[in-house]
Amino acid sequence: MRINPADTSYGTFCELIGAYRMFYVTQAALTSGIIDLLDNGGGATSNEIISQLDLKQAEGNRFLALLEHAGLLVRSNQQWRLSPFSKTYLSQSSFSSQRSSLAFEPLLMENWRQLGTILQEGQGALIQEQPQDQYLERLQLFHHAMAEAAQVRSRELWDAVVPLPEQGTIIDLGAGDGTYLRAFLHRHPRWCGVLCDLPDVCERVAPQSASENLTLSPCNVLDQKELDALIEAYRGTAGIVLLSNLHHCYAPDENRTLLQQIAPLVNNNGVLIVHDFFRDANSFGALYDLHMLANTFNGRTYSISETCSIVTNAGFSYTETIELPSFSLALVASRTQHPVIKTNKY
Ligand SMILES: C[S@@+](CC[C@H](N)C(=O)[O-])C[C@H]1O[C@@H](n2cnc3c(N)ncnc32)[C@H](O)[C@@H]1O
Known part of the structure; x- marks a missing residue:
């Protein structure tokens, strides 16, 4: 995202401060199981999704409506399906799936939160030794995310x-x-x-x-x-x-x-x-x-x-x-x- 320096609209400001929300929406679409449930292409009704994934009725309906609005799901004849975007990047079976990238990104967020510290203390200030098992797990996720992007x-x-x-x-x-x-x-x-x-x-x-x-x-x-x-x-x-x-x-x-x-x-x-x-x-x-x-x-x-x-x-x-x-x-x-x-x- 880039702000046109001449753009003084409050709408742009609202989009800017809420940009992180779409990341969490996408992550929750995956962790809730909605994406995988719809991945077989058959479609499902709201009630089927909510009962199979054990979601709260009202909250589940609100979230599904948001996913449609966000472009991650499409609905016709009361059946929910993955949008072409979700099929391409979120479906487990997609050649272009980016699920490891979505899993890796949160590992970077803590350091992003502390950018101010780096500006004062210098590059590398936030990097800490990690226990070997954590380091290897992180490295593996990094390589999976790189491989997905490389596709x-x-x-x-x-x-x-x-x-x-x-x-x-x-x-x-x-x-x-x-x-x-x-x-x-x-x-x-x-x-x-x-x-x-x-x-x-x-x-x-x-x-x-x-x-x-x-x-x-x-x-x-x-x-x-x-x-x-x-x-x-x-x-x-x-x-x-x-x-x-x-x-x-x-x-x-x-x-x-x-x-x-x-x-x-x-x-x-x-x-x-x-x-x-x-x-x-x-x-x-x-x-x-x-x-x-x-x-x-x-x-x-x-x-x-x-x-x-x-x-x-x-x-x-x-x-x-x-x-x-x-x-x-x-x-x-x-x-x-x-x-x-x-x-x-x-
Ligand atoms: C950011 S990844 C890029 C991987 C791939 N080329 C791509 O574009 O997706 C950087 C790669 O360079 C390798 N690498 C980093 N330092 C290296 C070095 N000193 N000698 C050989 N490979 C190195 C890493 O192990 C990693 O696989």
């Missing part, structure tokens, strides 16, 4: 960036569960993919990633020895090196060094793609910067020109940015004017 965002990215050669190698650094790579290889099956992430992440994704044209290459890219080994293994081989949502995890110096070091992976006509949120691209990217401020030690989002300058420093003189539909941007950088990809603007 949608990878489609947007590979609609916009298309390789020209039929064959080649794509290396994904900080690949997470490999959703971006698998989506790419599905479209371009004669390419080979190299999935690179921290060793424990690679271990977790190994079972789902096994395929002939996908290699796992565990590597902490901040560890000089591990990075050197990766570069020696793949020097000059990549038509595409992808950094998707890795750039925002690190500070400017770390990114500058990292991009300079990984540049030799990219072959002469190849491209480096930095897919991320940018703080001056839209309000989502601007808010993402504060999310990093609240929840990480040194993460941040960059302005487009800051990242262009970092990739230019690494030897990629030609840059093109493509704004994707859900607020992320692909910054495509190459050494030549005619690299191995074509780009489609939305």
